Amino acid sequence: MSSIMVSRIRQRQIAQMIANGKRLDGRGLTDYRPIKVETGIIEKAEGSARILLGKTEIVVGIKVEVGEPFSDRPNEGVLTVNSEFVPLASPEFEAGPPSEDSIELARVVDRGLRESQAIDLEKLCLIPGRKVYIVFVDVYVLNHDGNLIDASALAALAALLNTKIPVYTIEDDEVKKTSNYVPLPMRNYPVAITFANINDKLVIDPWLEEEEIMNSRLTITFDKDGKICSIQKGGQGAFTPQQIIEAVYIAREKAEELRKLVVKS
Amino acid sequence: MGGKVKLIDENGLRVDGRKPNELRPIKMEVSVLSNADGSAYIEQGRSKILAAVYGPREVHPRHLALPDRALLRCRYHMAPFSVEERKSPAPSRREIELSKVIREALEPAIFLEKFPRTSIDIFIEVLQADGGTRCAGTTAAALALADAGIPMKDLVVACAAGKVDGVLVLDLNDLEDKEGEADVPVAYMPNLGMISLLQMDGLLTVDEFKQALDLAIEGCKQIYRMQKEALKAKYLAIKEEVESCLQ
Numbered sequence: 462m463s464s465i466m467v468s469r470i471r472q473r474q475i476a477q478m479i480a481n482g483k484r485l486d487g488r489g490l491t492d493y494r495p496i497k498v499e500t501g502i503i504e505k506a507e508g509s510a511r512i513l514l515g516k517t518e519i520v521v522g523i524k525v526e527v528g529e530p531f532s533d534r535p536n537e538g539v540l541t542v543n544s545e546f547v548p549l550a551s552p553e554f555e556a557g558p559p560s561e562d563s564i565e566l567a568r569v570v571d572r573g574l575r576e577s578q579a580i581d582l583e584k585l586c587l588i589p590g591r592k593v594y595i596v597f598v599d600v601y602v603l604n605h606d607g608n609l610i611d612a613s614a615l616a617a618l619a620a621l622l623n624t625k626i627p628v629y630t631i632e633d634d635e636v637k638k639t640s641n642y643v644p645l646p647m648r649n650y651p652v653a654i655t656f657a658n659i660n661d662k663l664v665i666d667p668w669l670e671e672e673e674i675m676n677s678r679l680t681i682t683f684d685k686d687g688k689i690c691s692i693q694k695g696g697q698g699a700f701t702p703q704q705i706i707e708a709v710y711i712a713r714e715k716a717e718e719l720r721k722l723v724v725k726s
Numbered sequence: 727m728g729g730k731v732k733l734i735d736e737n738g739l740r741v742d743g744r745k746p747n748e749l750r751p752i753k754m755e756v757s758v759l760s761n762a763d764g765s766a767y768i769e770q771g772r773s774k775i776l777a778a779v780y781g782p783r784e785v786h787p788r789h790l791a792l793p794d795r796a797l798l799r800c801r802y803h804m805a806p807f808s809v810e811e812r813k814s815p816a817p818s819r820r821e822i823e824l825s826k827v828i829r830e831a832l833e834p835a836i837f838l839e840k841f842p843r844t845s846i847d848i849f850i851e852v853l854q855a856d857g858g859t860r861c862a863g864t865t866a867a868a869l870a871l872a873d874a875g876i877p878m879k880d881l882v883v884a885c886a887a888g889k890v891d892g893v894l895v896l897d898l899n900d901l902e903d904k905e906g907e908a909d910v911p912v913a914y915m916p917n918l919g920m921i922s923l924l925q926m927d928g929l930l931t932v933d934e935f936k937q938a939l940d941l942a943i944e945g946c947k948q949i950y951r952m953q954k955e956a957l958k959a960k961y962l963a964i965k966e967e968v969e970s971c972l973q
Contacts, residue, residue, distance in 0.1 A: 561826045564819050576927045677830075679924070689935050692910070692926035695826075697833040699920035702939060709932055 467673045475674060476660045484664065484671075486515075491711055493666045498615065498723055500623035508624025508645065510723075512616040515668055516606035518550075519613055521620040522599050525645075527629065527636055530586070530593040538585020538593045542571035544600035544613065551605035569693045570600060570614050573651040573682035577690040580621065581646035587629055592636050594626060596645070607668035610680050610693075611719075614653035619723040621645055651690050652720045653682040654712035658698060663708055665715060679708055683716035685724075731905045734891040741902065742771070746895045749885070749945055750858075754866070754956035756873040764874025766956070768866040771899055772856035777866035779874040782844035796841040800829035802863055804852040824860050831864050831884065831913040831923035837877040846876060857900035858886050864913050864923065865949055872957055881953050884913035884923060885945035887938040889930060894937055896945045910935070912942035916950045 467475075475485050482490060494515030503509035508523035530537060544567040546554040554560075559567075574580065585594035598621070600613045625642035657667035657675035667675055676698030682691040689709065694700065700708075733741055740746065750771030759765035762778035769775075785791040802824040806812050817825075828850065836846070848870065850863040861884035868882040888898045890906035903909050908928025914921055921943075930938060 561822055564822050565826055568819060568823050572927050576929060677834075684929065688929045688931050689926060690929050692924055693827075694921070694924040695830060697830050699834045699915065699918070699922040700924070701920055702943065705921060705924065705939065706936060709935065713932060 467670050471670070472674045475671060479659050479662045479664055486668065490662065491665045491715065493715070493719070494668065496615070496719070496722055498619050500619050507626060508620045508622075510616045510619035510623060512612050512619070514606075514608060514612040514615075514666070516604060517608060517612050517668075518602075518604040519609070519616050520601045520603060521613065521616040522601065523620050523624045523645075524597040524599070525624065525626045526595050526597070527587065527592055528595045530590065534582075535590035536586045537582040538580070539595040540571070540575060540580055540582065540598070541595070542567045542574065542598040542600065542617070544570070544602065546602050546605070550602045554602075554605070565693070565695065566609055566613060567600060569610055569653070569680060569682075569691065570598070570617050572691040572693075573614055573653055574598070574617065574621075577649040577651040577682070577684035577688075579618070579647060579649040579651055581648045584646040585626075587636050588631060588634065596621075596624075605669065607670075607672045608655050608666050611653050611655045611666060614651065614682065615719060615723060618650055618652065622647060622650075622723060650685045650720055650724045651682050652716040653680050653691075654715045654719070655680040656708050656712075658696070658700060658704065661704075663704060663711075665711065679705065681709055681712040683713055685720065687713055687717075731901065732891070733902055733905060734893050738893075740890070740895060742899060746893050747941060747944070749897045749948060750899065752949060752952055754869060754952055756869050756956055756960050762870070762874070764870040764872070764876070766866040766869035766873060768862050768869075770858060770862040770865075770897070772854060773852070773859050773862050774854040775859060775862050775866050776851045776853060777863065777870040778849045779846065779867070779870040779876070780849075781846035781874070782841040782876070783847075785843065785845040790845070791843045794842055795838040796836075796843075797845040798829055798833055798836065798838060798848070799845060800825050800832070800848040800850070800867070802828055802850045802852070802860065804855055804859070808852050808855045824863075827923055827925065828860060828864050828867065832867060832871065832882050834920065834922050835868065835878045835880050835882045835915055836871065837879065840877055846871075855900065857898050857903045858911070860884070860923075861886050861911050861913070865953060869953055869956060873960070880915040880917040881950060882913050882915055882922060883946045883950045883953055884911060885942050885949055886911040887942035887945065889928065889934060889938065894934065894941055896941050908934075908938070910938045910942055912939065912946065914943055914946040914950075916947055
């Protein structure tokens with residue numbers, strides 16, 4: 462994700478403003494960019510969502526199929542998360558095998574959903590040990606303007622909440638698709654909050670230029686009960702323990718705010 | 727997750743008889759491979775890991791070279807025989823992610839700007855995995871870097887804390903990692919007081935997380951002392967050899 466050029470003078474300006482508690486785009490240090498979430502935008506997918514986080518744009522599509530469970534979890538459905546850095550999204554993205562950043566993004570989104578047990582996988586078993594629902598979460602980055610993790614995690618959650626799965630009947634030990642659909646059984650709503658560390662100041666929701674000059678990155682995912690379900694440090698720098706604890710408290714509040722955008726109580 | 731296996735017994739001890747805040751037995755040795763510029767071997771419980779450093783050396787392919795600093799590359803890899811069921815030798819998504827986070831854990835400790843247009847390559851081979859391999863691998867890789875004589879601001883040392891059967895514990899083994907409630911791997915630079923790797927999975931309250939982080943840092947400080955001993959041991963052995971020749 463590196464090497465878009467940010468001129469030295471601009472780097473200094475960004476860092477100086479942050480030192481004074483302001484940001485180049487007018488936000489405070491713990492403000493998100495405007496967020497817009499739309500769901501149900503891809504009719505052929507079982508669930509879908511598009512998120513606009515500032516100029517970062519991501520579509521998440523959910524496909525649901527029937528397949529075999531993992532041998533160590535015979536009574537559970539399967540969740541897989543994949544992400545694509547589509548070449549049209551950034552001059553830095555290239556077609557070909559997934560980059561390290563793309564794998565990390567998918568795995569961080571995956572961990573948030575899995576560890577919070579967002580999807581009730583036990584309800585996705587059709588014939589134990591043989592047939593279960595497989596939920597594919599595909600994160601499609603369409604425009605990269607920073608903070609892909611939070612945008613992807615929020616869009617994935619919105620898409621899963623919008624997902625309807627086909628009902629199957631079991632006849633002679635085989636599954637048969639019916640024309641009925643039910644909502645995907647969800648029981649938790651994880652939300653990821655990402656900080657950039659710029660000259661020892663934490664800023665939330667970094668945009669692309671801030672990501673370019675940040676020293677390191679920290680993502681904390683909170684579940685609906687205010688518990689931490691996943692953390693990921695990224696970038697070549699480091700944090701003090703105090704910075705991490707500070708970030709945890711800010712993230713807990715922010716996660717509540719963001720969750721309201723996609724979870725209608 | 728959790729509940730199926732009893733991980734803490736009635737005396738408050740863990741499956742391998744350890745107390746909650748006790749590390750597994752650790753053995754470290756540096757300069758174990760003659761071809762590498764630096765190398766280290768670590769055994770932490772039943773995890774056995776080799777790390778080697780090549781560089782600073784010419785970058786291949788050339789276009790990856792950076793004009794103002796060395797290119798740091800890291801490969802974390804598990805041997806096919808390192809786990810219960812044979813693992814395909816092709817790098818998995820997990821290994822690619824761990825390679826990235828380990829590289830980013832070591833990067834802040836190295837004076838990369840001293841070696842522009844070169845690469846420093848770190849190879850971590852897990853020969854046997856029994857939990858905590860990203861941490862033990864990071865600890866060994868830092869030793870290998872120091873063994874290679876690469877100037878560093880501090881050693882990097884890593885250790886995990888987590889929660890099993892409702893108890894916060896240090897240095898989880900494989901079973902505790904799989905069946906437990908949470909795992910928090912941490913890499914720490916003890917002299918700088920900075921955390922350079924932090925991940926978490928599972929569920930923890932904010933207070934539990936704070937305690938787990940403190941516990942992991944305490945574990946790191948203990949391993950740090952062993953790391954320094956391992957580095958000194960190499961030179962003590964050389965000194966003895968020289969002295970015996972002189973007599």
